[in-house]
Amino acid sequence: MKKVGIASSGMTKFTKDDISIESLMVASVKPIFDGAKNLTQKDIDVVLTSTNSNEKYLANIVSELSGISPKTAHSVESLCNSGTNCIVSAYAYISSGLADVALVVGAEKNDSPGRVLNWDMSRGQYGHPIYWSSLFTSSHIRKYGTTMEDLARVSAKNHRNALNNPYSYFKHSYSFEEIMNSETLTDNVRLLDCSMTCNGSASILLASEDVINKFTDKPIWIKGIGQKSISAGFTKNNDLASMRSTSLASSDAYQLSHVSPSDIDVVELHDAFSICEIMALEDLGLAEKGKGSIYVKNLYETNDNRINPRGGLIGAGHPLGATGIAQTIEAYQQLQGLSGKRQIERAKTALVHNMSAAATSSTVLILQS
């Protein structure tokens, strides 16, 4: 099993501009070549695309448009968790020895067909994700006394963090008061508790330990991987105040990397809704169960940005198939010390948490410099 590291990355700004998915992808691939020394198209063995788009053959299309003729090219889809599934698949190609260098390209349009899982009839007419987030919220309120203020702090913190992210969808930040007073969508979910789908693309270059030094002087290594799919339908979640796929995936990732929650310096977690950040902090073992809100309150009051430094999904926007890759790029740049105004000092170990469809599946990655 060969070690696999990250050697370069590329992003587009998250927008609602009218642009094709192919153009989005090519725009995030270009900086991959600018960011890696000596990289040519011929070095790339595998091109995987991550998207919920209905367009076909995108991995081959983005390869052709970028001048690459890889061995392997295909698209990966698993709703909002497509991005890290794609990274783990590329990791497997390299780690197995089938490939040395893999390019992973995520992209989504804001009107993506991945926004609602029509198959899940268990949700009845309440198919939109705001409804599962509302059930998560009520369960967490009932079990742990979470408040609307606790939820607003997640969103306010992440919008504040996003101010230092030039790729963020939002042009300005939202305050705690604006979030508290934002439009009510359900009893306990407000508009500003939600991440917004948008256009965006994020690309990352992975390489094996045998060749990575050709492309970068400072590789960042993928040390831990954990994935778990509990189900596809919402009703198989038996405790709506926890995300079991997240806790199982994280315990595998910790075990594989020999890292414990207390070693983590920076976290990108999947705050699709405010409640998800509180629950993820608990289910990743970063906060005690039921204490996620206190953890966030402390971050918020001390201006601590080590959880979702780029603003998370709520602050930066959520281009579904690109999200897991954008999260991993943030972890990569933090560990390289290249995050500018949002740099976490002395960050050595990062965790990425990406999930789909009411946390029916999750991926956790642990990265180290």
Add this chain to the structure above:
Amino acid sequence: MKKVGIASSGMTKFTKDDISIESLMVASVKPIFDGAKNLTQKDIDVVLTSTNSNEKYLANIVSELSGISPKTAHSVESLCNSGTNCIVSAYAYISSGLADVALVVGAEKNDSPGRVLNWDMSRGQYGHPIYWSSLFTSSHIRKYGTTMEDLARVSAKNHRNALNNPYSYFKHSYSFEEIMNSETLTDNVRLLDCSMTCNGSASILLASEDVINKFTDKPIWIKGIGQKSISAGFTKNNDLASMRSTSLASSDAYQLSHVSPSDIDVVELHDAFSICEIMALEDLGLAEKGKGSIYVKNLYETNDNRINPRGGLIGAGHPLGATGIAQTIEAYQQLQGLSGKRQIERAKTALVHNMSAAATSSTVLILQS
């Protein structure tokens, strides 16, 4: 790099019946459990689905419907070459040590959105695959003197082979004369030179050398893998009488497996159209360039079924995302000696060839008992 073998398989009959893609998938997963000893849902680490369907989260859906909670679950898409891309991806998970057991599930509906690649504007109004097959045919006729009779023999042979395949789409066979007289679609492509899209599902279980003996007494090993993507658009094919992605993929597969074309006992190749079988035989190194037609004539006249024994795509039908997996199942069963009436005697080494979109990409697998 761990050895990876095939431990079980499952198929549905190819039809045009009204059935959902989820039901198709579940129907081919069931026989996986019947065919593997001691296999339980808990043994399965990875579930990958191969399809061009626009439905999302299918790997998680088929997992839930089959009682499986895997670590990794996602869909793979690369048009007609999705099936073997999915097998190679599952191979990588196991070979890298990330997983021990992977279930690969391919399925397609006959009205699949993968039938035409709308992105390829280079084809103008001639977007349907019959037009590239017609250009391939004219080029091969011009360069090598291929005749309409040569093409009809491919289809007649494969329809005859399909008579021994209980899963085939066709209820009866078509003779050489019927093919020669079938409806003309272009100057040199007749209706019966084409494979037909249909509904179908095919599933395969892969396992590492560490655990495979728990599930089968006769594993079949994936010894060679070759993949190549030249482009996505048709115009990058610079010689329309050859399929360069196929020759490059096969030379990698031969090299990895230390097998040469003369060692191959049985072949499943991607006869999307009659001309593709003639060209593939040449580009896989099984026939000299320009001599593919003579090779087929000999098979046809001697009743030799070792090329496309289940009838190929023309004889058995072409459910896009399931095709590469159905081809691999045929190779697996032939090497197990379990192919009944269509068994090739003493088959020890098999080759699978699967491709997409005017051979802009190809996968070649080499299997051994």
